[in-house]
Every structure is written in structure tokens, then in C-alpha cells.
Amino acid sequence: MADIYTPFIKNERQQMLFNKAEALADKAQTRVSETEKAADFSLETLKDLKQANYVSLPLPKSYGGEELSLYELLLLQERLAVGDGSTSLSIGWHMGIVMEQSERETRTWSQEAYDLIASEIGKNNKVINTLATEPATGSPTRGGIPQTTAKKQGEAYVLNGRKSFATMSSVLDYYLITAFVEEEETIGTFLLSKGTAGVSIEQTWDTLGMRGTGSNDVILKDVSVPLNHLVEVNRQKKSSPKGWLLHIPACYLGIAIAARNEAVTFAKNYQPNSLDTPIAEVPHIKQKIGEMELKLMHARYFMYTIAEKWDQHPDSRGELAPELAAVKTVATNAANEVVDLAMRIAGGRGLSKKFRFEQLYRDVRAGLHNPPMDDAVISMLASKAINEDI
Numbered sequence: 001m002a003d004i005y006t007p008f009i010k011n012e013r014q015q016m017l018f019n020k021a022e023a024l025a026d027k028a029q030t031r032v033s034e035t036e037k038a039a040d041f042s043l044e045t046l047k048d049l050k051q052a053n054y055v056s057l058p059l060p061k062s063y064g065g066e067e068l069s070l071y072e073l074l075l076l077q078e079r080l081a082v083g084d085g086s087t088s089l090s091i092g093w094h095m096g097i098v099m100e101q102s103e104r105e106t107r108t109w110s111q112e113a114y115d116l117i118a119s120e121i122g123k124n125n126k127v128i129n130t131l132a133t134e135p136a137t138g139s140p141t142r143g144g145i146p147q148t149t150a151k152k153q154g155e156a157y158v159l160n161g162r163k164s165f166a167t168m169s170s171v172l173d174y175y176l177i178t179a180f181v182e183e184e185e186t187i188g189t190f191l192l193s194k195g196t197a198g199v200s201i202e203q204t205w206d207t208l209g210m211r212g213t214g215s216n217d218v219i220l221k222d223v224s225v226p227l228n229h230l231v232e233v234n235r236q237k238k239s240s241p242k243g244w245l246l247h248i249p250a251c252y253l254g255i256a257i258a259a260r261n262e263a264v265t266f267a268k269n270y271q272p273n274s275l276d277t278p279i280a281e282v283p284h285i286k287q288k289i290g291e292m293e294l295k296l297m298h299a300r301y302f303m304y305t306i307a308e309k310w311d312q313h314p315d316s317r318g319e320l321a322p323e324l325a326a327v328k329t330v331a332t333n334a335a336n337e338v339v340d341l342a343m344r345i346a347g348g349r350g351l352s353k354k355f356r357f358e359q360l361y362r363d364v365r366a367g368l369h370n371p372p373m374d375d376a377v378i379s380m381l382a383s384k385a386i387n388e389d390i
């Protein structure tokens with residue numbers, strides 16, 4: 001019988017890619033209690049992702065990749081999150097950055113910078129992430145100017161500052177650091193490699209959820225980078241829609257699917273001695289299971305439909321900003337509601353660390369604080385409607 005994934009797997013290639021994500025998800029899941037304690041990304045999981053060539057999948061075939069479509073990326077990231085949300089969100093940043101830079105229409109770096117990183121990923125399975133958030137800016141999507149500065153000194157830029165929420169910082173091979181470039185009075189993005197002098201990590205990540213992302217602070221003290229490592233200027237002003245950010249809703253829907261699977265299994269197997277059937281037959285439990293299905297179906301069909309639109313109509317991508325933002329809000333809120341329903345089905349046992357529910361409940365909450373934020377999405381949709389010819 002078809003399972004919850006079947007409707008979205010449409011061909012042999014997708015099945016093959018999905019199987020790869022499934023195997024990686026199963027392995028990552030076995031390490032969750034360890035990463036929960038350490039509040040850091042698992043080195044073993046990173047090794048698995050690299051060995052399976054997962055991290056090079058978005059690259060063009062000429063660089064050793066599989067030219068993932070957005071739809072395929074979401075299929076994989078969602079499945080990875082069923083095993084471990086932290087693994088999915090963390091590697092999702094890398095996958096998205098590589099996808100964005102691999103497509104000519106969306107690339108914002110120079111060819112030289114792209115060649116360097118693409119070969120490093122294709123040949124050596126390196127991983128990269130953007131460190132944009134800072135304590136003073138909050139979410140960079142709000143338009144705050146980084147307090148991290150870049151000053152030109154001869155043939156180099158010298159960077160000073162602090163980044164917060166730096167996912168996977170302890171295991172990354174490359175960092176993309178946003179900074180205010182003083183001479184040009186603009187925001188630039190700098191490419192730094194692991195081990196660059198003056199870069200250190202402060203173990204600040206001690207959070208309620210998504211502990212395994214290891215999103216610690218990164219400190220930059222007199223970090224010197226060659227001039228050509230300024231790979232992008234004024235990204236904030238380039239407001240073209242970013243399809244790859246849908247890895248965020250895919251991740252939180254994966255967490256919700258995990259909670260749904262646990263809850264349905266629990267309901268089919270738990271039979272207190274006050275009943276002569278498992279609780280799955282009790283009307284209020286059935287109602288909750290049905291509601292979980294409805295919310296997941298709604299959010300997933302919305303997300304995958306928009307991803308297909310992105311893939312199939314590249315010329316219309318410029319118009320998809322409201323839909324992409326809406327998918328994120330619909331999916332992360334639905335995911336929170338689904339995990340809440342799953343917790344209600346499990347009852348008090350759901351609070352115990354013997355079950356997965358409590359961890360999924362904590363992890364799913366983080367989705368509300370990944371971009372774009374709900375208030376910004378609602379405001380964007382309202383402006384669109386108000387400015388429309390009616």
C-alpha cells in the first residue's frame with residue numbers, strides 16, 4: 001500500500017535519490033540523543049553525507065553533481081528531516097547555496113569564485129554555509145546593517161565582528177561572511193576557508209530545539225582575506241525570489257511527518273484496559289489523526305506545486321515571491337500544529353524522553369524563527385492584494 005511519500009515520488013530518478021536520503025536519515029536518527037546532549041552537528045553524520053556524495057547533488061554534472069531540481073531537493077530534505085530535523089536544516093543551507101550558485105540565472109558570484117567552490121565540493125565533498133545573522137541585526141531579512149566590518153588594507157580585507165546562529169560552524173569547510181565594507185559603504189559577502197587565522201567559535205548554542213545544528217557564535221578578529229574573496233556585493237538589494245529557501249518548509253514538514261508516523265503507530269498499538277480496541281478506534285483520536293493528514297496534505301501539495309512551478313517555468317520565477325513566502329508560513333505553522341496533535345494523541349507519554357515526540361515538539365518550534373518570518377509574509381501578501389487592480 002502507498003505510504004505518505006509515494007504521491008510525490010514521480011519517477012525512477014526521484015526514487016533513487018529518495019532512497020539515498022532515506023538511508024542517510026535512518027543513520028542520522030541513531031545519533032540524535034548524542035547531538036541533543038552535545039548541542040552540535042554530528043561529525044559521523046557529516047561523514048555519511050559526504051561519503052554518499054549527498055553534498056554534491058545540486059552541482060552540474062560537469063562538476064560531479066546531479067543537477068537537482070528544486071522539487072527533488074525538497075523531496076530529499078523532507079525525508080532527511082523525518083530522521084533528524086537538525087541534519088536536514090543544516091545541510092539544507094549548504095544544498096541551497098550550491099543550488100543557487102549552480103544555476104546561471106540565479107548565480108550572484110563571479111565565475112572564478114563559483115569554479116573554486118564547485119570543484120571543492122565536486123572533488124572533495126566540502127561544505128559551506130552563510131553566516132549573516134548577528135546579535136545586533138536579528139534576522140538579516142529585516143534589513144539590518146551588519147556590525148561585522150571589512151576594511152581594505154593593501155591587497156586584503158580585514159574582517160572584525162561576531163556572527164550568531166552559525167549553523168554547523170564547527171564542521172564547515174567554508175564560511176560566507178556578510179560584512180559592512182567601509183570603503184564602498186555597502187554590504188559584502190566574503191568567502192573564508194576553515195582554519196583562517198583569527199576565526200574562532202564560541203559554544204553559545206544551548207537551545208530548546210534544533211540542538212544538533214550546532215548554531216554557535218563565530219568570532220572574527222583581524223581576519224585577513226584576499227580581495228577576490230569578496231564574492232558578492234549588496235546581496236540584500238538583489239531581491240529576486242529564492243526558491244532554494246523552500247528547504248526550510250521541507251525540513252519542518254519532515255519533522256511533522258515523523259511525529260505523525262509516531263502518533264499513528266502509537267495509536268494503533270496502545271490499548272489501555274478501559275478499552276477493548278487500540279485508541280486508534282476512538283473517535284477523538286481518529287479526528288486528530290484525520291486533522292494531521294489534512295494539514296500535511298494541504299501544506300505538502302502547496303509546497304511541491306510551487307516547487308514544480310519554479311522548475312518548469314524559469315521565466316516566471318520573478319513573480320513567485322509571494323507564493324514562496326506563503327509556502328514557508330503555511331508549512332511551518334502546519335508542522336507545529338501536526339506535532340501538537342501528535343503530542344495530544346500520545347498523552348502524558350509524549351512528554352517522556354523515551355519517545356520521540358518531545359524532541360520533535362521542540363525542534364518544530366524553530367521553524368517559526370527561520371526566514372521569512374510570518375509577520376513579513378502576511379504583510380507582503382496584504383500589500384500585494386491592496387496594490388492589485390480589482
Ligand SMILES: Cc1cc2nc3c(=O)[nH]c(=O)nc-3n(C[C@H](O)[C@H](O)[C@H](O)COP(=O)(O)OP(=O)(O)OC[C@H]3O[C@@H](n4cnc5c(N)ncnc54)[C@H](O)[C@@H]3O)c2cc1C
Nearest residue numbers: 130131132133138139140142165166167210215366369371
Ligand atoms: C535553528 C536555526 C538555524 C539558523 N541558522 C542560521 C544560519 O546558518 N545562518 C544565519 O545567518 N542565520 C541562521 N539562523 C538565524 C535566523 O535566520 C534568524 O536570523 C534568527 O532566528 C533571528 O531572527 P528572530 O526573528 O528570532 O530575531 P529578531 O530579528 O531579533 O526578532 C526578534 C523579535 O523582534 C521582532 N522584530 C525584529 N525586527 C523587526 C522589524 N524590523 N520589524 C518588525 N518586527 C521586528 C520579530 O518579529 C521578533 O518578534 C538560524 C536560526 C535558527 C532558529
